[in-house]
Structures are given as structure tokens and as C-alpha cells.
Amino acid sequence: MSRIRFDQDIQPLSEFRAGVASYIKQINETRRPLVITQRGKGVAVVLDVAEYEAMQEKIELLEEINKADVQLSSGLGMDSKAVRAKLLSRFKNEG
Numbered sequence: 001m002s003r004i005r006f007d008q009d010i011q012p013l014s015e016f017r018a019g020v021a022s023y024i025k026q027i028n029e030t031r032r033p034l035v036i037t038q039r040g041k042g043v044a045v046v047l048d049v050a051e052y053e054a055m056q057e058k059i060e061l062l063e064e065i066n067k068a069d070v071q072l073s074s075g076l077g078m079d080s081k082a083v084r085a086k087l088l089s090r091f092k093n094e095g
Contacts, residue, residue, distance in 0.1 A: 001051045002032040010035045013043070 004010070009032050016023055016036050027034050027048050036044040047055070071077055078086070 001055065002030060004032060010037060013038045
């Protein structure tokens with residue numbers, strides 16, 4: 001996702017309503033989010049769908065990394081040699 005350009009990517013709700021189509025086009029072309037303000041405060045962010053999906057995937061990956069880190073810190077992990085041996089024994093037993 002591209003960084004927000006404060007001069008272009010922050011718009012009051014009234015201007016967003018008046019020019020929704022052009023703002024959606026801008027979001028799709030620039031891949032930058034648009035911050036919508038109301039009474040001078042940020043109230044919403046509009047994102048391109050592909051950018052949103054990419055962001056969700058990154059969040060899920062970070063959550064998995066955090067979960068793995070917690071498990072390793074709790075002593076629930078296995079070193080690579082032990083994992084390899086366990087997988088090889090499974091394959092031998094299935095085949």
C-alpha cells in the first residue's frame with residue numbers, strides 16, 4: 001500500500017459524497033487509502049479491495065508468527081532434525 005499523501009488523501013465527508021466516483025477512481029489508480037473526515041476528525045478509511053486483501057494476508061501471517069513465537073517460548077517447539085525424523089517416520093508408516 002502506498003503512503004498517504006496528506007494533500008490528496010484526506011477529504012471531508014461532504015466532498016467525498018459529492019465526488020464518490022472520482023474518489024473511488026483515485027483510490028483504484030493510486031492504491032492509496034482515502035481518509036474521510038467529519039467535523040475535522042478522521043471517521044473512515046476507504047481502501048482498494050486488492051490492497052485490503054493484501055493487508056489482511058499480512059495481518060494473518062503476523063498472527064501466525066506471533067503464535068509460533070509464543071509456542072516456542074513455552075517450549076512447545078521442535079528443532080528441524082526432530083521434525084524431519086517425525087515426518088519421515090510418518091511417510092514410511094503410510095507407504
